[in-house]
Amino acid sequence: MRALELFCGIGGFAAAAAGRGIRVAGAIDQSPSALDVYRLNFPGHDAWQLNLENVTPEELQVFGADFWWLSPPCQPYTLRGAGRDASDPRALSFLRILDIMARMAESALPPHLALENVEGFARSETRSRLVRLLSERGYHLQECRLCPTELGVPMRRPRYYLMASRRRLDPPVLVADMPLTPLGDYLDGNGRDGGLLLAGEVVEKFGKGFRILDPMDPKAYATCFTSGYGRSLMHAGSYLRCAGGVRRFAPEEIARLLHFPEGFRFPDRMTLRKKWHLVGNSLSVVVVRKILEAFPEMNTPLPSSSVKGEPRGI
Template sequence: MRAIEFYCGIGGFAAAVGDTPLKVVAAWDQNPLGIETYRVNFPDHYACSRNLEHLKLKELSALNANFWWLSPPCQPFSVRGRRRDLEDPRTASFRRLLELLTDLAPNRRPVGIGLENVAGFVGSAMHQLLCRRLEELGFELWQGELCPTQFGYPMRRPRFYLLASRTGLADVPIPKSQRLCPLRQFLQPENGLLPRELYLPQQVLDRFADGLRLLDPSDDKAVTTCFTSSYGRTLMHSGAFLKTPGGIRRFAPEEVCRLLGFPDGFRFPENLTLRQRWKLVGNSLAVPVVRSVLQRFAPLAGNVPG
C-alpha cells in the first residue's frame, strides 16, 4: 500500500511503518532541518521541504496513495497557546488537505487516514470539521488518547489519535498500563564523552533547581515528563532533567529519540546543533503508539508489529 507522510518531521511514521505493507511514497514537511534528518535515516523515501498550503490536486492525485498520515501543527490547539483554532494561520495547510481530499476523484482518495495531535485538539472546530468531512466521504472513525507509558516506555506524552478507514477497522484493545522499562536503559553511558552543553551550570541550578523535574536514573519507577520543542531553550515545563555523577544534565536528543521508540541506529546530521535536535524531537511522534494505531486499520491487521 502506498502512503503519504504529511508533516513528516524526522520520520516518526516512517519508523513505525517499518516492514509493514505500507510504503512511504512521499514525505513532506515545512522544516528543512526535519527533512534533512529524515533523508539521513530513510534515504529510499522521497522527502521534500514544502508548504502544504500550495499542494496541487493534480500532484496529489498522481501519487495514488492508499493511506495518509498527518501530524499537523499543534500550536492552534495547545493548552499553553492561545488556542485560536481555525483562526490560527497554522491550520491553513490542514484545511487545504481536507479540501484536496474532497476534490480527489473517489478512486484516488486514500482508504485510510491516521492523525496525531495534542489532547487539546479534541472538541476544537478543526476537529469537528475533520470528523464531519471524513464521515461525509464514507470513512469509519476510531478516536482515542494514548501515551507511551501504556507501551512500557517511561515517558508521559499523552496524545490524541484518530484513524479513519473506508475498508473497516480492526478491534484492537486499548493497552493498559504495563510495567515500565527502566529509564537507565534509554540513556547514554556517563563516560565523560557527553557534550558539556548538556550539564546545567551552578548559577542556573542556584536559581531554578526547585522548579525542575529531576530524575534519578537508578530509580526503576522514574518517568519523564513530555519533552517539548523548547527543551534546551527554556528550563520550565519543557521536559525532565537527570541527576548524574557529573552533575544535573539535560537528556541528550538521542536519548529522547530512544524514549520515543526510534531505533538505535537513528541519527542526526552532524551539522545540527543540540538545540536544533531538541526542537526536532520535541515535535516528533511516539513510534510504538503509532504502530498500535496502525493495527486498527483493517488492511494492515496482523501485519504491524506490536
C-alpha cells in the same frame, strides 16, 4: 500498501511503518532541517520540501497512496498556546488538505488515513470539521488518546489519534498498563555529560521547579519533551541527576524514548538546540505502531528483503 506522510518531520511514521505491510511512497514537510534528518535515515523514501498551504490535489494524488498519515502543526491546539484553533495561521496547511479532500472524486480519496495531534485537538473546531468531512465521505472512524507510559515507555506524551477507513477498522485499541521499562535503559552509558550540564547557579535558582530524575529509580519517567527543550528552562521536559550535577537529556536519548531505532542519527553539523527542537516535534513510534494495528491491511509484515528505507546503523 502505499503510504503518504504529510507533515513528516524527522520520520516518526516511517520508523513505525518499517517491517510492516507498508511502503512509504512519499513524505512532505516544509522544514529543511527536518527533511535533512529524514533523508539521512530513510534514503529510499521520496521526501519533498513543500508548504502544504499551497499543495495541489495533483501533488497529493501523484503518489498513488492507499494511506495518508497526518501530523499537522499542534500549536493552534496546545494548552499553553493562544488556543486560536482554526483561526491560527498555522492551521492553514491542514485546512487546505481538508478542502482538497472535500472536493476530491470518490476514486481519488485515500482508502485509509490516520492523524496525530495534541490532546487539545480533540476539543477543537478543526477536529469537528475533520470528523464531519470524513463521515460525509464515507469513512468509518475511531478516536482515542494514548500515552507511551501505557505501553511501558518511561515518558509522558499523551496524544490524540484518529483512524479512518473507507473499508473497515478493527475494534478500538485497548491497552492495559504495562510495567515501565527502566529509564536507565534509554540513556547513554558513555558519561558524555559535559555539553548537557546545567550551570550550578541555574539549578540553585530554578531547580525547585524542575523535574529532576534519578536514572536508577525504577519508577522514574520523563515528562513530555517539547520543541523548546534546551531553550526554555521550564515546562519543556525533564532533567537528569548525574555525577557532575544536573543535565539535560541528549537528543539521542529522547529519540530512544520515542522508540526510534538505535541507528537513528542526525547530520553531523546540526546543533544541539536544533536536534532538541526536531525531536520535540516528533512522534512516539511505539504508539504509532499500536495505532496502525487498527488497519487490518497493515498487519502483514513485509519480507525483510523488501523493506525499504529502514534507518541505517551508525
